[in-house]
Each structure stands twice: as C-alpha cells, then as structure tokens.
Amino acid sequence: MTAALVEEGALVPVAAVPGTRRGRRRGRGPADGPPRWQIYLPLGLYLLFTLVPFYWMLLFAVRPDGSTSLVPWPATGAHFDKVWNDRSFGTFFQNSMLVGVATLILTTVVALSGGYALARFRFKGRTAFLIALLCSQFVPGALMLVPLFQIFRHLQLINSLWSVVISETVFQLPLSVILLSGFIRGIPEALEEAAWVDGCTRLRAFFAVVLPMLRPGLVAVGSFAFVHSWNHFLFALMFLSEQDKQTIPVGLNTLIGADSVDLGALAAGGVIAAVPVVIVFAFIQKWLITGFSAGAVKG
C-alpha cells in the first residue's frame, strides 16, 4: 500500500517511510540504511573538494596584488573594476547574455517543435532522422569552423552576434530534440485526445495540455542551452572580430598573455563569468533534475 502511494506521488506519513529522519533515529539496523555520518562525511568531503577551487578564485579576485593572505581580507574591488571597465567585461557580459538568452529561446522553440513531431507522428525516415541527430553529436565544432565561417560571411553575419546564436542553436538542437521528444512521449496522448474531443485544435491542445506538463523538460533544455552558449568560446572567437562584440569566454582568455598573466583580473573575470550560471542553477535545480531524469528514461 505504501509503495503504491509513493509511486503515485501521494503524501505518505514520514514515519512510515524507511530512511526518513524519524525512521533512522529509531534504529540502526540494516533496514534503516547507513548511519547519517556515512552519508554526510563523503558528501562534505566532496563539497570541500568542489568548492576549494572556487574559494581560490574568490580569494585571488578580492586579494590585493602582492598579498599572500589565505583569507579574503583585506579585500579590494580593484580587480573587478579593472576587468569590468578597462577590459570591457561590462560589454562582454551584455553580449554573452544576449547570446545566451537568444540561444535559449531559439533552441527551446525549435527543439519543442522537433521533439513533438518525433514523439507524436509516424513518418518515413523518422528512425533515420533520430540516428542522424545522434550521429551529429560526434562532429566536433572545430571541424565545422571554416564552412560555417564561409556561410556566415556570405550571409553577412560575421561580426554579428547572430552568427554565434545560430551556431550554438544548431549544435544544441540534436540533444535538445531527443530530450524533449522523450519527455513528450511520457505524456499520455489520451490527454490531448480529450482536449480535441472538447473542441481544441491540435495547437490549442498542445498549449493547454502538453506545454504545462513539459515545464521540467523545458527548463532542462533551456538551461542547458543557456549555460553551454554562455561558456562556449570557439564560435565567438572565430565569428566575432570586433572588440565590442566579443563575449565573456573570449574576454577571459585574453587575460592570459603569452608570457604573463594577471591572476587577480583573471579570477575576477572568472567570478563574473560564474555568477549567472550559479544563479540559473540555484533557481532551476529542482526542475533540472526532474527534467533530465524524465527525458532520459522515457525513450
């Protein structure tokens, strides 16, 4: 009975579920799972291992030049001021944000249409198309640089942020389409049919019934597209040859010279680059996990 309730997502009294806090406190037998320290100690160590590099980045970002202090005090904002104003990170940030948001919207909209078609329609070449999508994941972006460069040049999109947005979208789409089609397949078709019976068109039924249930999948695909385009360096470097069009990853790389590196500025740039990604993940992590697991198992 309990198992059935859990599967259906119904509320279950905490004490009745093994492994919850109250359940573990009462006993230490094998049925109660491992003691709490065996969970928290490895997790704590892993967290420490993960966060130490971030601490170093923060330390170098706020520590004055020449300081060897292991704590970020006294702190200075000079490195942030330098990268934001002197190294044009303000402009780079704006460009990266535009590229990220446009890629997110384009990828999500196109992947949604493609994913729906793959999930709901049976057409010739459907399997071949899916295989082609999968195979396209094996083509490295660097291999496509020159052809893409020439195409964008003919379209007069070199030095336009659209060249990066389009490239990023194209490279994001295969995985996004596969992910969303898996997710849509998990939504019973009977729900849509019920909407049609009630007089909805296919499009209206999609918006009214399918789309609200796709939220975790959309969040997963959208955030993945945003974060990937935010971090991606190669296309921005190759297709944008004007200083005020460049993006954060290119800006970060320019802080490493041939023979010298400004570690303070580099760390401050790293913090600026990391903040939006951290914020995005902090807000969406709940849906992200649901989205990835749902899309992954329902093929």
Add this chain to the structure above:
Amino acid sequence: MSRPQHRQRRARPAAGIALVAALALTATACGDSGSGGSGDEGSGKGKIVFWDNNGGVRTDVWKQIIAAFTKKYPDIQVEYVGIPIADVQKKYDTAIAGGGLPDVGGVGTAYLANMVAQDALEPVGDRIDKSDLKGKLVNGMVTSVQAAGGQGKEMYEVPTSANQGTIWYRTDLFSAAGLQPPTTWSAFYAAADKLTSASDNKFGFTIRGGKGSIAQALEMMYAQSGIQDFWDGDKTTVNDPKNIAALEKYVGLYKKATPEADLNNDFVNMVAEFDHGNVGMLQHNLGSYNDHLKALGKDKVDGIPLPPSQDGGVRTVVSNPVDGLGLFKSGKNKAAAWKFIEFAASAPMNSLWSQSAASIPANTGAEQDAWINDSRPTKVAMDSLNDPNTKIVQFPYYLPDWNNITKADTEPDFQKVLLGKMTAKDFADELAGKINDAQADFAQHHKK
C-alpha cells in the same frame, strides 16, 4: 494520431525548397578563397583593422600607441581587436581559409612559416629599406625573422621585440639560505636542492611539465650541453649524448626539488607557484618580469640568463620567438597599414611597447632608454645577447610542423620522461626523428 495526409503532401514541396536552398547556400560558400588575393595599396587614409596577437594583456599599451598614431595621422582610423594568444594561430588559419583577415596583425616567428606558406603575408623587406626603419632593427632579430619565414633573406614581418630565457630566483630565499645567485649550473642544482623541504611545502625549483614544456626543456639542454648548432648536417643535434645527459639532469629535478603537481604545469601555474608560493627558482622568459614585480616586489626577485655550459665558457642560448607586425596581402589599404606598422616599430613606440611587455626592443633607438637600465633582468639579458661569448642556437621555426612537433606531438612524451616511463634517450631520439623528417620534407619541397 498521424497528421492528415493532405497536410503531409503540402509539406513536401516546402521541405524540398528548404533543402535546395540550404545546399545552394553551402555550394556558394565553397567557392571563395579566404586569403583574398593581392589586396590594394589604397589611398593611405581611412580605416584599418589591427589584430593584436596577445590581446588583453597588451591592450592598454596598444591603445596608447594607437592614440599617438591617430594624433599624427588623423585621416587613419585603427580598429583594435585583441585576440587571445593561445588561439591566435587558429584564428588566423580560419580567416585565411574563410576570409576576413585584418590589415595588420601581430605575428610571432613561431607560426610565421605557417602563414607565409599560406600566402597570407606581404613581404616587407623593400618597404623597410625605403622607410625610417632601415638599419635600425636589431640584426639578430632580423636574422631570426628571415630564418623563420623560410624564404631566404625576405622578411614577412617587422620585428618588434624578442624574448630571452631567464632563471628567476627569489633573492630573499637565497639570502636566508646563504646561497649565491645561480650563475653556474653547479650553483643552480645546489640551490634547487638546498631550498627544497618537501615536508614544509618548500621547493627549490618549479618545472614546466605541461603545455609548453618542450621549448623550455630544449633551452635547458642546449644551455647545459654547450652545443652551438641545432643541425649537424641535415640531422638535428637534439639527441646528441651531451643533450641527453643535460636532459637527464633537468628532469631529475622533478619531485626531488619540485612539487609533484608540476607534471601538468603550464606557464600560468608555474608563474603562480613562483609568485605566490615558496619556490626558489623558475625558468621562464623575461615576459613574466612584471608579474613577479607585482607579486613579490623588486627586493625579492631577480633574473639572470641561463648559465654558460662551463664556468667562463661560451653561453649557448636558444632563439626565442621574435614578435612582430605583419602586413596582410589581402588588405585593401596597405599604404595606411604600413604607416601604422612603421609608426609602431619606431623607437619611442617600440620602447613603450617593450617596457610594457618586459621584452627586448627590436629598434636599436630604444636600447638606451632609461627603463632598460632600471629593469636589471632586461639589461642583463641584452648584455648577454650582445656578448661575443654568447652563441645563439637557431631553432627551425621555418618548419611548418615545428609547432606541432614541439607541442601536441611531444609534450605527452615529456610527461612520460618525468614519470620515469620513458628514458631521456628514447625521448630525444623520437623528437629528433620527427624533426629530421620534417626537415627532409621541407628540403624536398623547396628543391621543387
């Protein structure tokens, strides 16, 4: 649940048109050669585009130079684009293949041959002869640029500066340990040993085991062995027994006098370890001087050239890449672009740039500037280069494969040597084999 059939029929022509359009677009894109033909001298006015091959770090000084240039030539506007040094060759290669090269670009001798081979750069020898730069460029750098271009005496860039291998050492740690500066190899190895206390996380030296390791290893090998030529006939001297013995001594420092993590050290990590840790010595070029000054202050750090192979003997230094400015063949305003190159390579601007880059200026008019006397490591490096007892081992930068061989192809092998999974002799033999093959290919190609 499938779509009504009449809709499918309607969709087919649309899909066909889209496919044909995409193919047509791709086909039109294939016909264009990127390097862009012979370009044009232009009016000598208007806009030119300049790609800085070390963008970011040198942005400020270039902006100063550009401001001074536009003050002198108000009819010429210079658009500055900073390119990260690590990817500059990829950026140039893509632009050569796909189009969109700048009018002027920073070009190092390390990848000059590759660009000359792709016919991207304009020869500048004649232009130099007709300009104020004639006779004012340091001979050694001119020779290096000529050699790196691989086209006889022709020059494909105007040299702006050169670098020099340096042993940086912490004067405070040396004084505390009662050590003399590492002016001889025996003093160097003794200091590396004495300054190491692994349990206290103190090390005498930091070795470059990761990206860029080969150039530094070669520099240490030739400096210790005293071998003065890279070639013995048509075979390289890299695997000469004296070089192998020197390599064994050098890699012997790993873990004995260096941190274990040095296995993956690129220059960023290596310099950070030296500037922010407890490491006594670092082998790097002059370019990191400003970083050391900022982190440690003038009182705690000094730099000297790599010692001669024997006390009082000949000092053998390898030819470090020369940085310069290239004029692109595809430029539509070469007259204006050349004015910019000439201006940037003039004594006052070259001095300003070299001071910022902590490197040796190419314009002889900048050699006597006050900042060089104030910058002891730069002065000492320049003096050593001008010393008749110093011999320069010219690396074959003209080999189009030189960068691949000394980077991606060989760096993993160097890590194997550090880990004891490959002998120094096997490493040197393998590297020598690749260089000899590349040289044979080059000779064959040029015979045709």
